[in-house]
Amino acid sequence: xxxxxxxxxxxxxxxxxxxxxxxxxxxxxxxxxxxxxxxxxxxxxxxxxxxxxxxxxxxxxxxxxxxxxxxxxxxxxxxxxxxxxxxxxxxxxxxxxxxxxxxxxxxxxxxxxxxxxxxxxxxxxxxxxxxxxxxxxxxxxxxxxxxxxxxxxxxxxxxxxxxxxxxxxxxxxxxxxxxxxxxxxxxxxxxxxxxxxxxxxxxxxxxxxxxxxxxxxxxxxxxxxxxxxxx
Amino acid sequence: xxxxxxxxxxxxxxxxxxxxxxxxxxxxxxxxxxxxxxxxxxxxxxxxxxxxxxxxxxxxxxxxxxxxxxxxxxxxxxxxxxxxxxxxxxxxxxxxxxxxxxxxxxxxxxxxxxxxxxxxxxxxxxxxxxxxxxxxxxxxxxxxxxxxxxxxxxxxxxxxxxxxxxxxxxxxxxxxxxxxxxxxxxxxxxxxxxxxxxxxxxxxxxxxxxxxxxxxxxxxxxxxxxxxxxxxxxxxxxxxxxxxxxxxxxxxxxxxxxxxxxxxxxxxxxxxxxxxxxxxxxxxxxxxxxxxxxxxxxxxxxxxxxxxxxxxxxxxxxxxxxxxxxxxx
Ligand code: SF4
Numbered sequence: 001x002x003x004x005x006x007x008x009x010x011x012x013x014x015x016x017x018x019x020x021x022x023x024x025x026x027x028x029x030x031x032x033x034x035x036x037x038x039x040x041x042x043x044x045x046x047x048x049x050x051x052x053x054x055x056x057x058x059x060x061x062x063x064x065x066x067x068x069x070x071x072x073x074x075x076x077x078x079x080x081x082x083x084x085x086x087x088x089x090x091x092x093x094x095x096x097x098x099x100x101x102x103x104x105x106x107x108x109x110x111x112x113x114x115x116x117x118x119x120x121x122x123x124x125x126x127x128x129x130x131x132x133x134x135x136x137x138x139x140x141x142x143x144x145x146x147x148x149x150x151x152x153x154x155x156x157x158x159x160x161x162x163x164x165x166x167x168x169x170x171x172x173x174x175x176x177x178x179x180x181x182x183x184x185x186x187x188x189x190x191x192x193x194x195x196x197x198x199x200x201x202x203x204x205x206x207x208x209x210x211x212x213x214x215x216x217x218x219x220x221x222x223x224x225x226x227x228x229x230x231x
Numbered sequence: 232x233x234x235x236x237x238x239x240x241x242x243x244x245x246x247x248x249x250x251x252x253x254x255x256x257x258x259x260x261x262x263x264x265x266x267x268x269x270x271x272x273x274x275x276x277x278x279x280x281x282x283x284x285x286x287x288x289x290x291x292x293x294x295x296x297x298x299x300x301x302x303x304x305x306x307x308x309x310x311x312x313x314x315x316x317x318x319x320x321x322x323x324x325x326x327x328x329x330x331x332x333x334x335x336x337x338x339x340x341x342x343x344x345x346x347x348x349x350x351x352x353x354x355x356x357x358x359x360x361x362x363x364x365x366x367x368x369x370x371x372x373x374x375x376x377x378x379x380x381x382x383x384x385x386x387x388x389x390x391x392x393x394x395x396x397x398x399x400x401x402x403x404x405x406x407x408x409x410x411x412x413x414x415x416x417x418x419x420x421x422x423x424x425x426x427x428x429x430x431x432x433x434x435x436x437x438x439x440x441x442x443x444x445x446x447x448x449x450x451x452x453x454x455x456x457x458x459x460x461x462x463x464x465x466x467x468x469x470x471x472x473x474x475x476x477x478x479x480x481x482x483x484x485x486x487x488x489x490x491x492x493x494x495x496x497x498x499x500x501x502x503x504x505x506x507x508x509x510x511x512x513x514x515x516x517x518x519x520x521x522x523x524x525x526x527x528x529x530x531x532x533x534x535x536x537x538x539x540x541x542x543x544x545x546x547x548x549x550x551x552x553x554x555x556x557x558x559x560x
Contacts, residue, residue, distance in 0.1 A: 008498065011293060033293060077314050079357030087357060090308075092317030095403075095436065119434040141300045142494055143438045144401075144528040146317035147308035148300065166370050167360055181300065183293075194434045197497045204491040205429065212422040216412045226426075229433055230404075 006032055008196045017178065021069040022114050027136050030184045032193045036138050037180030041157070041173060042070040042116070046094060048169025050102035052161065054109070060171065061160050064110040067173055071110070073099070073117030075168035077146065086156050088172065090146030093118035093139065097231040100125055107133035116182055118143045119194070119231065126190035137186035139193075152179035202227045256336055259344050259395070262534045262542050266397045267322065267352030269532035271314040274305045275546035278442070278504065278529045281467040285440055285501035294493030294501060298440070301494070301527055316528035319358035320399035322349055322374055323381040325464065325550060329390035333538055342382055345395075350375045358399075383456075385555050391538040396548040398463045398531045405437035405524035408455060413518055417479065420447065420520055424483055427522050428490070432502055435495030438526035439502045442467065443483060446521040449511030457509035458521040463531060464550035467505045472556075480506045494527070509551070 011033030018026055020040030030036070043064070052058050064071075073096045076088040096117035106112065107129070116138045121129070130137060140149070153174050160171040185193045205226045215222075279302070286298045308315035324345050328334065334341070350373035353360055360372040362379045374380065407427045411419045424445065431437040444462025446454040470477040483506035493499015504527075513519060533548045 008293075013292060013296065035296075074317060075359060077317050077319050077357055077359040079354055089311075089313035089357060090315070090317040090319070094318075119436055139495075142297050142304070142527060143435060144316035144318070144526060145300060145304040146528075147311060147313045147315050148304045150313050150317065151307050151311055167372060168370070194496055198433055200498050201429075201433075201491050201496075208486070208490050209422070209425060212418050212425070213415075215409065215419055215422065216414050217410060222409075222426075226429065228430075230430055230436070231434070 006191060006196060008033075008193070008200065015181075024113055024134050027113055027134065028188045030136055030187055032184050032187055032191055032196070034184040035181035036184060037178045038070060038182070039177050039179070041068045041175050042072050042179070043067050043174065044072045044074050044076065044091070044170075044172040046073050046075070046169060047099055047102075048165040049161070049171055050099060050106060052165065054102050054105050062158070064112065069110075069112050070114040070116065071112045072174075073115065076172055078167055078172070086159060088150060088153055088156060088174070090150040091153070092146045092149070093143055095119045096137070097121050100129070103129040107135055114138060116140065120185045120192060122229075122231065123186070123190055123192040123195050126186045126192060130186060131188070131190040134188065136184065136188060138182035139185040141181050141183055149179055152176045198229065256340060256344060258536060258540055258542060259341065260348060262395060262536060263345055263348035263397070264352055264355075265544065266395060266532045266534055267348060267358075268356055269544065270322075270397050270399050270530040271319055271352075271356055271358060272308050272312060273532070273546075274308070274315060275466070275529060275531060277466040277468060277546070278527075279305055281504035282440060282527065285504065289493060289499055289501045291493055291497065291499040293497045294495075294499030297494040297497070298501065301440075314356060314358065315530070316401060317359065318401045318528075319356075319361065320401035320528070320530060321361055321380070322352070322358065322397055322399045323383075325383050325385070325396040325398065325548065327385045327387055327394040327550065329392045330386065330388045331391040331538075332393045333391070334393075345382055346375050346380065349373070349380050385550065387552060387554055392535050394533060394535045394549070396464065396531060396533040396550065399528075400459070400463055400525060400530070401528055402438060402524065402526045405431040405441065405526070406455075406458075406522060408451065408519065408521045411518045411520050412516065415518060419518070420445070420479070421483070421486060423520050424522060425486065425490070428487055428502070428524070429492070431524070432490070432492050433496045435497075437524045438528070439492075439524065440494050440504045441502070441524040441526050442504050442529060443487060443506040444523045444525065445483065445506065445508045447508060447510045448513035448518065450514075451519060453511050454519045454521040455523075457511055459523045460550060461507040461509040462523040462525040463529075464548045465507045466547050469507075471508060473510070476508050476510060480508050483508070509556075
């Protein structure tokens, strides 16, 4: 494993505008902390899609590689209008680490290169699951920028598996214009910005805790190691 | 229906209809709809100011960028009239009823109205239909179901109004409970807070900057409930009237901002916008403690419906009245 030369105090935080489907060569240039804005077609999809396609073996109505190579982990605040069209007013990322077990097969079969979501995965998972497929991970900002992202949606060309999976889990195909910012959390080498941040925060925890004692009653499952992550 | 029953039924209907001089039900319905919309779209001013203040003190460029984006998102939500977050949380209701409020049609009608408004608002705003059956995952696509939305009540002496607050709390991450004992003391409470906040703040899972609500004492359900009320129903900057509790609120807030964590779990010093604590009398042997975080989509909206039918909207729930926190009878 390479030691990381990344200095989180001096991230370039460059604005990068990408068109979907995204050119893999562009992805290799991304640096942790860069702010990505996407234009073109992306699709939402999460455990409902992964399970139905990859575990239950049901093919999506349109092959994913024909739609886009950017997959947004989210469920929109959407509703059907009187005229039969859909309103998607706000979209927000949802926690991606829960979908780890499907990624390998998903990347292999979908050709997806960009995952957008919340909280990311561990660098170990990135190196195992993302790097071999040339995929990167972009995190939504703050996670709750629903209006900002919703504002960038121009058109909803299709919704797949709405009946089967419901509004939250359906595949919403979104045509977007400069949707962002999304922060580069995992680059082409599989580095994780969150992990680098954690390392720094962990270094200060001893001081923050001072001599606060452990609780009188310790219970099974309770985390005592302050450096541990829940994902 | 027998004819005798019919007469009685007509009399009762008339009696209740006459009593509805105060809040008329269509007013409650339209007020509830407006509250749902206000909560989903407009960030309460106290929280918005809290984020602005954090922007002034945050030094880390990445965390600062996130804070600025959060403020910008509030503006876009208001300008476009779209929900501030794609996860519109779990809408719920808090109702404070004045002792002399003319509740003509009664509580059953009130609850039906609030349930209906929840479903209507989900379709119209639109909100994300988040409520599903926990086992079958069945979703009516309207945020209504068994025990959903929750409706909590509080009563207020000597007044004739009714106040309705809706809270749309999001977040699967950031809440916890620990049974502490008197021997754990204040240090035990601080440690519980740190353990919980550090754990859920990593990678920004709690969508901080957040308001931290702590409940201390009570039975387990009371502890959890007052922690949530502390997080969701007080305003940034207000302090508990008990000086000892108020001091602990300050300490928890500054402790949280000394972790070295900012929004999204990046390095920074602006994770806690404020800390609110509520206490309840506990079992003599124990000191249970619970925590809730109210994420940066801190959505709440309140309306007072006066007996004459006039309605005033505001963002401060004023839930914790002296009467609500009373120690005596
Ligand atoms: S925790 Fe709050 S800000 Fe984050 S996604 Fe949920 S509702 Fe939105």
